[in-house]
Amino acid sequence: MLARQRQAIILEEARRTGAVRVSDLVERLGVSDMTVRRDLDVLASRGLVEKVYGGATSVASHSTDEPGFEAKSVRQLEHKQAIASAAAGLVRPGTAIGISAGTTTWTFARALDAIPGLTIVTNSIRVADVLRDSSQPDRTVVLTGGVRTPSDALVGPIAVQSLRSLHLDLVFLGVHGMADGPGFTTPNLTESETDRALVEAGRRLVVLADHTKWGTVGISTIAELAEASAVVSDDELPDDARRTLSEHVGELMIAPTKRHSGAGG
Template sequence: MLASQRRDRIQVLLEEHGAVRVSDLVEDLGVSDMTVRRDIEALARDGLLERVHGGAVAAGRLSSHEPGFVAKSSLMTLQKRSIAAHAATLVEPGAAVAVSAGTTTYELARCLRGVADITVVTNSPPVAQLLYETQTPGQTVILTGGIRTKSDALVGPVAVGALRGLHVDRLFLGTHGLDAGAGLTTPNLVEAETNRALVASARQVCVLADHTKWGVVGLSSFLELEGIDLLVTDDGLVPHARAELADRVTSVVTVSARSTAARRRARGA
């Protein structure tokens, strides 16, 4: 593939998703990490995109840019499913859990469909709808209400008010970005406030984030790394990030997307 063809492809993906990651482009284009970075630099010089840590966003879309739920659902799907599968093993009948909005937490909801006798509090209409349609015996779903964002989260005073006074055993929390300095971040100021209310409602905070979230900084921080009781991520996380997280997060679990994919193929055989 010629350089001009690669760069056209990068611009098409930006138009579709609003943001691209170097790791995804390497796989999509079949070229090296350095080649992708050179292409991004060339497009940035021409003002056709904005470089960010680990990738690029469409010109003019930086820390306040919020990709939609559908766009994010197509990214890092194997990693998200592997993370969700592990997180689901932490939920036992009788538990009360909160599940934040997000595409990784939506994958968790898929895994929870067969778990009976649990209460799920969520600010995600897709999560609530998925669990409601399953009709698992004894499963209670509480949807917070609030103003709906592009990423399909319900946020604002109504959501915060619904969460105030609730006490759950564990919160499963997604995030736009995960950074050594900024902690957990989101492009949406109001969503940050709602996420803080979710954190306040939980005895344990479990963050679900694939490796591409590391180094991404949104507009507003809502939780320091030290506030995470358990982080479930995938084995694509770079070594220096693993070391940083090991020092500051109570517990870090790394899962393999490749082994999960292999198990699924075996079951289908």
């Protein structure tokens, strides 16, 4: 098989599923690990895929593009883990919290295992799966109903109705993008309505967003920047983003990644 043929197959698969893994491509194409990685380098150099650890993801370019959960779950892993750890420090035992769908909030949910007495409301199938496996016997998990999206969120009138009757201490929101003006956004119109209902159910809003979310704008606004009591991001967030967020949100928390926390130490 010619290199161009392999690359066309890889690109088609990345666009279809949102992400490809080197190990899967080696088996499917019958070539070496090195050959697959060279093909990914070529596609990445043309801006057609984004290389990540162990593979590549498709490149979103429009305000309505919505990568699937698997595609997003392999991006910025170290940053998401740092954000999750910092955000977990905001949660007190015995409180009621809301968690939106997304891979950053999914990582955050995994960091809550040591906190007792939580009541957690979520519209994320993935988050609910993590929470159901908790070692805490006194944990209550409420999963809203609704229609499933590519990010494994439950959205629509049923989800919105169930959220409107709730009163939560904290809501942790994952977003597709954040920017001055549009605020916190998503590429899914129906999901934005559900997320807004979740935000309205909470006394305080905490947005979890790694540095790559800055400047990205989805088609629909979930909340304005000023509605966030806190934004938790990572230490690669650009200076202009830090200035803007510090002016608008209640608190900007920067979570150190291993790469930076170990520097000079």
